[in-house]
Amino acid sequence: MAHTERQNAGPDPRPATRVRPMFHRVLHADPQEVRRALTDLRARFAPAITADTLGRLELVLAEVMNNVAEHSATQGVGSGAMHLCIVMQDGGLSCAITDDGGKLPADCLKPRNLPAIDPLDLPEGGFGWFLIQGLTQSLCYYREDHRNCLAFTVPYQQLS
Template sequence: MIADKDRCPVTLTSHPSPLPAAFNRSFVARPRLVREVLQAMTTALARATSPEHLGRTELVLAELLNNVTQHGRGMGAGPAPFIHLGVVVQPQGLVCSVSDDGGLLPRLCLRAPAPDPQDYPEGGFGWYLIGHLTQSLIYFREGERNYLAFTVPTDAPRPS
């Protein structure tokens, strides 16, 4: 369970038609909290989209949020980053926004080529998966905060 000290009072939001289903959560970047937030999102949006679409979205968000958790503090100094996640169901897909107050995202992450499994036997595939499973991926930093937005399209990507 997410402790009150680990999150803002922002909670699950679900709107009746014609407004889209949405999920919002703010929390401290900790592995256990990432898992709880992703489970809550899956439960909240289960009626609004297919299990396959929700699974792709959960995979993308797990990669992204775990990267913030593992690398957001830079060299490990300072408090864990604070994350805000928003997901809105739209006809074209799940529109996601993530912001955090962790370190600057290296630009090369956004242009990650397909990794060679021999070079990365245990990892290194996260940003490639994120780029492959999303559309309209945009990143910018304003002040001390990172902002990332993208859509996980309703239809699965076709193998290349």
């Protein structure tokens, strides 16, 4: 295909040379490897997005991957590995996390409130999915045979 044809290939032609950071990792579902992946991911995206966006991205991915490490990968099924992929697109940072552990309970995806805050008996957990739902857009889940597939978008502010 000639260069001019590619340029005119759609209603919104874009230069074919645009480079944006992506991140892909296959990791063992344990907290140390999650920490390592997040540290590397931070270095990858730091030049492209604001510190605020980076903090939100890192928090939501930590919550999702720690859930996989804590619940899905500990049920004695699957390889104990998970796949992480992040792509920076015009509409946001598109993230996908898949693993072959136990099925995600349907409850996790239902709209969440904060756990009841009783000052005399504060909740020590139950914040994870609330944070995930609050920090993401287009959160969706698909169970493909023996795999959990979770995808969502994190809106971003680009560094100028």
